[in-house]
Amino acid sequence: MHGYVLQFGPVFQEMPLLLRGALTTLHISFLALILSLMLGTIGALCRLSRFRWLRAPAALYVDFIRNTPLLVQLFFIYFGFGQVNIQVPNYLAGLLGLVLNNGAYMTEIVRSGIQAIHKGQFEAGSSLGLSFSQLMRYIILPQAFRVIYPPLCNQFIGIILWSSLVSIIAVEDLGLEAITVASTTFRSFETYMIVTAIYIVMTLTISTALKLLARRFFRQTA
Amino acid sequence: MNVPQYVQSSLNRYDALLLLQALLNTVELCALGLALGSLIAFLVGLARASHLRWLAWPAGLYIELIRDSPLLMQLYVIFFAFPLLGLQVPVFIAGAAVLMINCSGFMAEIVRAGIQAVGKDQWEAARGLGMGYVKVMRYVVLPQAFRVMIPATVGLLIGLIKDSSVVSVLSYLELTRAGRILTEKTYLSFQVFGIVALLYYCLCSPLSRLALYAERRLKVSG
């Protein structure tokens, strides 16, 4: 390309703006993680339930979400519902999209976690007279949590990375600030390189932190 | 101002043709991305599984960088890198390039896992028969590794088809971009994105069932 000089300086000057976007990315991702884990647990319990009227919709939900792209889901929630007069503000639409999308994957993760628990645990629990919800809360889910911890961490990283798509529905996250900085400095390549590096630093830091957490908390029990 | 009005109140058959063309374009894009991506993934996966540190370490770095950065940012970086290298590429090539690189990153891990799933005793037995590295790979390890890799690869292809929706931020006429063009013309976001979601579902769902079938079949014989 003629006369193009790589200059990262102008992009570094806009770093406060980029970091503000990164903060938004982090908090929408964190909220999405908590909420989708809750949704996933409910979904997993539905999928494993005896009742067909719980099993079938849950399976349908997971099937549909996992076979359609997140971007289309976001457009559908933000613009699609808007057309039929269900107005969802953009941050909420982004969050909802991320929660519904990841909820499907969480459902499968939690389900496999529960199924990994030895059947003897269930029988022992119920023979002790524990109700279903007590059984779940005190015996099954804590053990399942340890089993699903690695894929859960992976999913959290995935949420952070895919949250960049909410920039397309005007959420002021790192992705949107990247586009802004690129259009004000006219340095597109440099901007996106730096923003990619910021994402990588975020994900590596968080995944290392999660691994350290695992070592501390999961060492005690067998 | 006396402005000639132009609103399309419903989708017509030209729009159906546009969606069909976009569907074919999406399939074309993903096929190319998968084909070239697998080639790269093989090389990187073999390198990653090797005992030679100077091969395994850069391969690991390549895989980590791809897995820890958002697809949207990868797309922008690659798109703006081409002109800096003096290359003018049509948007189809830029889109295929990012899918190829993203696919190669994730698939390299699948290749590595497949190779490492083949027991060490197979290696030693083959070596004991006097086979060189290439022969061992070709006749003993890779055929067994394939059995492990195939269900995961079908899963990757599903992910690739969903990832192609992110390419809609360029101006390549794939399915999501066709959706945005039609939404602009008709304001019917609910119908348009609903149809687009269903089309993606029709592409991905059969592959999901194929993956389940392949997993079941290949497990029993293993």
Next chain:
Amino acid sequence: MNKLHGFVRVGILVGLFVLMLWPSTIQAAEMQDTLNAIIKRGEIQVGSFDIFPPWGFMDAQNNHVGLDVDVAKELADVLKVKLTLVSVPTNQDRINFLLSGKIDVAISNFTANLERSKAITFTDPYVIDGISALYRKEARIKSWADLNGKRVAVSVGSTGEILLREQAPKANALRFETASAALLAVQQGKADAMINDYTYTVYHAGRDPNKALAALDQPLSYQPYCFGVRKFDQEWLNYLNFFIYRLQQTGKMKEIYKKWFGVDPHRVSPTW
């Protein structure tokens, strides 16, 4: 895996520092000769929007049409070359595509301003448009001050976004990547108003099937639309300036403008 993560992070930080301190030149600046390149190739590549009616959009048969498309066709006819329309997805891609050589000229309701002129070169204006507001009737916008405190949709990198930040800093800005998304936001009531080019706002006020939108009678400020070309391309710039003058002198520009807007264009002062 922990060790690998540590190495990777250090490696990336080191790499970033190296890149930051590296003021390298990729290629030396050289004179362009786009005009002769086009004539030799027999083809001109023009960048236009495909989701920005009526300047560049898809009609019912999904052909790429619009005011800018008609101007581009006129240019190709005059040069006696084939016209290739390249769809430009976002505002800043007009500049990016020019710089990377994907297009020879950007004819895409391109407002000329001094910031952009640092990266590319603008021709003389072919249309004088303005920045205006498309608003929901109940919002009753009359001026910039009325936008403070309201939700205003803009497209990132556009002149409207810059002006909104200057003139109505207390407005709650919804920044979309494309004008098309911003328009949808206003049309659905997610935003009270949208800031974009004057002709765009008037066109879309009339186009709303719910008849809930209105546009200002006069623009809030006037802006020139020009063609965009690369720097160091003097011959091509001269040719296009003369082409624009001839468009206006022969009345062809008036004819094209009237076809899409139904009224005469705003007077553009000639430079010849």
